[in-house]
Amino acid sequence: MIRTVLCDMLGIRYPIVQGGMAWVATAELVAAVSEAGGLGVLGGGNAPPDYVRDQVRKTKALTRNPFAVNIPLFSPFVDDIVQICIDEGVPVVMTGAGSPSAIVPRLKDAGIKVIPVVGSVALAVRLARDGVDAVVAEGMESGGHIGDVATLPLVPQVVDAVDIPVIAAGGFADGRGLLAALALGAVGIQMGTRFICTEECTVHPNYKERILRANDRATITTGHSLGHPVRAIRNQMTTRFAEMEKTGATEAEVIEFGTGKLRLAAVEGDVVNGSVMAGQIAGLVRDIVPVRVLIERIMAEAEAHLARLNTLAGR
């Protein structure tokens, strides 16, 4: 069985982490992933503290296995959510969309493992010096808010630059991908898009349907003019957003247009006017399955492909 240092560090069975997607990764999905042997991650998003506390308690009621909370650093409630994680005994905190340097000492003092998502070598190096436990190196193939380096070049460069474990993200959805990440020196993968198409994910069915229908070129990035590129499935929303950026709309206008669009798609199911954030791997996602079936399938694929690679090495 494939096991890595990530499994020992987090007390999980398989080296698979679920991306902490805002409005999408709710207690049901998180608990299912942790129950199936991966690390489930609650998507904190911009949600108010009461909502996050409720989701943490709901997750704890559904699983005794380790799980994490993702804190996007643009949230207005970062400090409150840190306190909730400490009070509720959350074992792992992941962060995204910025540098968590300011909150690392508080979390570490409370005995919480800190695993930030980074899009560059520079930030990974700074955070390793801050004492984080591992990093997720996330390529621009990912859905949602992204950096500008692709996974294949990013992961080995981060692996060489830090001496803490590196989890690969961006473009992973099956066992071949897991093996490829391990080949690059990563200790596991984080997947977001693939976990959306599971039975336990509470996102609106229209959102899952858009991913199932996607091909390799279905996604587009917008928001470059704001310095915050976001990848989502191409629709009327992304087309209008791109037009606004091209015709020189003010930053305030573009931000106002973008606000609430992820919730519109994920919760209301409006996949025409809402933002259907997903990664480029959406084209590989072809079915909706229970989380446990997905994770077991990925591990079996990885084992089978490892055996195949071994026959190549022996020649």
Ligand code: TUI
């Ligand atoms: O955080 C993410 N992905 C996200 S957050 C999100 S919520 C949202 N809602 C509406 C509009 C926009 C976003 C959707 N997707 N991924 C983790 C991640 N973080 N990827 C890349 C980064 C990153 C990028 C730049 C981390 C740090 C950074 O720079 C900080 C620095 O100081 O260098």
